[in-house]
């Protein structure tokens with residue numbers, strides 16, 4: 001292992017201490033130490049999150065917003081404090097711009113339903129070839145429901161967004177919304193959100209960024225980006241499942257009709273009609289994921305305690321190291337080589353099916369993903385049916401990458 | 417990792433150098449099965465004799481090593497067998513991959529028993545068998 005990698009990785013927030021925060025990392029799998037390289041699918045949880053959620057249930061839990069008693073009011077405060085935290089985390093102008101959802105998927109569906117419902121036939125929603133199904137299928141459903149056009153903007157062969165094609169797709173001025181990933185969960189590509197937004201705005205389109213992957217690795221500032229909608233999902237941010245976030249400009253949220261109806265999202269209700277609560281509550285029908293939201297707060301605090309400077313440096317060093325180490329494995333091909341990229345690496349290996357790679361790695365304690373990664377159209381575009389994917393988190397070590405590369409070399413040896 | 421329980425020699429060999437792969441021009445029965453999740457696809461071609469026994473069978477498999485080896489071992493194993501016997505072998509294979517213990521008489525197919533630790537991969541080994549059973553059932557219904 002190259003000494004400079006070790007130094008920069010270890011300087012990044014003391015890896016050993018970080019790892020000690022994640023109890024699951026000391027588990028064994030098939031009798032081997034767990035090497036968890038599937039954080040892009042869902043990250044592991046630090047004890048700060050686990051303890052916070054358990055403590056909430058032990059000591060400070062009641063339904064929120066409607067209780068008139070001490071316990072409910074304290075829980076409401078804890079829940080609403082996370083809205084402030086998220087607003088700071090994303091650089092939002094106001095806490096009212098933060099809507100809690102179940103995950104990114106629900107956040108995108110909310111926009112497709114409520115904002116999409118304001119669009120007219122002939123208007124266009126533009127997505128890219130590298131979207132997760134979560135940022136494709138809701139728009140197909142909108143198209144089928146309302147007659148808006150769904151346009152797909154291509155990627156280049158190295159897995160970057162094709163900016164010339166994007167400009168061409170925006171040229172007729174019919175695009176009302178550009179919905180594009182901020183970082184690909186398959187290729188690792190980080191898109192140039194600033195440029196996309198500038199181009200889209202110049203063409204009169206709003207922009208939704210799918211930050212499910214990016215927000216884990218880089219600081220997001222929705223105001224500096226000039227974004228209109230931004231979505232993140234808690235379980236990839238070292239937080240619990242069941243909690244995600246839609247951020248949107250306040251005037252957009254105010255113009256949008258509600259998504260789900262029920263308790264909490266109303267102002268007044270009679271048998272004849274109801275009026276809606278103010279944003280963001282208009283979009284939060286029913287009892288929310290209270291404990292999970294509070295857990296997300298603990299996760300964001302944890303991330304902030306390490307800081308995105310350290311996180312970014314750690315992951316950049318690891319990614320560069322991994323690209324080199326994997327590049328040396330015989331027959332291995334990295335899929336996605338865009339210059340701007342994060343710690344998600346898809347690959348194929350000559351003569352070995354990705355599922356066999358994943359199973360054989362698993363039998364050695366190494367967890368990677370294999371399949372189409374919820375991006376079937378992208379797989380088709382890349383001319384593969386599946387890839388194996390290793391993805392990194394704040395707890396990933398260069399030693400784990402060495403082990404991955406070594407084991408892959410052995411696996412290849414089985415098949416040739 | 418000198419040897420692996422699941423990826424034993426028999427599985428790797430049959431995946432790399434199948435003995436029963438390819439088209440069968442004389443086939444009177446053709447079937448196929450696929451797993452859209454991973455893109456695995458098995459095509460089967462067979463001829464039955466007058467007693468409904470499989471006289472000849474070949475497969476064309478695109479997929480992982482588990483699926484390819486399973487198809488090839490299956491083809492060897494079911495030659496000369498009738499529908500009842502195929503169903504029984506299939507049931508025994510299912511038992512093996514679910515419990516990790518192969519019933520007596522499963523022979524080389526016992527190689528797939530370690531799949532009990534890999535729930536998501538059981539389908540790979542079972543896909544050729546469900547394709548075969550579907551093909552034989554379709555023939556019976558005709």
Ligand SMILES: Cc1ncc(COP(=O)(O)O)c(C=O)c1O
Pocket residue numbers: 040041103104105106132134135181183184185210212213233235374
């Ligand atoms: C880029 C991207 N978008 C959206 C999602 C969907 O996230 P969730 O399943 O939490 O809604 C994922 C998760 O895999 C993702 O990687």
